[in-house]
Amino acid sequence: MKIIIILGIFLTSIANAGEHQIPTAPQKYLDMQNPIVKMDEQLLKITSRLYKRKCSKCHGKKGDGKGYHAENIEIKPAAFSIPDYMLNRKDGQLFWIMMNGSDDTEMVSVGPGTDIGLSEQQMWELITYLRKEFTK
Numbered sequence: 158m159k160i161i162i163i164l165g166i167f168l169t170s171i172a173n174a175g176e177h178q179i180p181t182a183p184q185k186y187l188d189m190q191n192p193i194v195k196m197d198e199q200l201l202k203i204t205s206r207l208y209k210r211k212c213s214k215c216h217g218k219k220g221d222g223k224g225y226h227a228e229n230i231e232i233k234p235a236a237f238s239i240p241d242y243m244l245n246r247k248d249g250q251l252f253w254i255m256m257n258g259s260d261d262t263e264m265v266s267v268g269p270g271t272d273i274g275l276s277e278q279q280m281w282e283l284i285t286y287l288r289k290e291f292t293k
């Protein structure tokens with residue numbers, strides 16, 4: 158009996174891990190427009206550096222979700238470079254996750270007032286950078 162219960166818990170946890178989906182942002186965020194439409198070379202460089210310092214250990218240098226820290230975490234980082242991934246995400250979705258983090262995952266909020274402390278402007282720049290660099 159005990160074994161069945163333990164097996165049950167084990168199987169459910171596997172199923173749940175497989176089922177995790179990144180939560181969808183509230184409509185208010187999905188409707189947001191990214192104010193950063195164009196970035197010059199200089200700003201791209203700065204933003205690329207910011208990405209490497211703050212994001213790539215999880216999301217990977219190539220945006221494939223395979224940063225060196227990704228191995229250690231159960232719920233894996235989003236892989237921006239999966240074909241069509243960026244095409245299917247709205248900027249407001251990406252912005253919301255960066256602003257609020259994703260509960261029960263290692264994606265913490267990175268916005269104003271947090272440890273990382275990015276400005277809203279920097280978050281939009283990162284989103285434009287992710288699109289430019291990793292869309293496939």
Ligand code: HEC
Nearest residue numbers: 179211212215232233234235251254259262263264267283
């Ligand atoms: C410690 C690891 C870690 C770091 C560092 C990290 N992330 Fe994440 N990120 C994650 C994980 C894990 C998820 C997936 C969350 C989920 O599945 O609910 C995620 C999800 C996201 C998403 C959501 C994508 C979507 O489709 O909705 C965005 C956007 C994102 N991260 C951007 C960033 C940016 C930009 C940085 C750097 C400022 C960053 N992350 C730093 C782990 C990390």
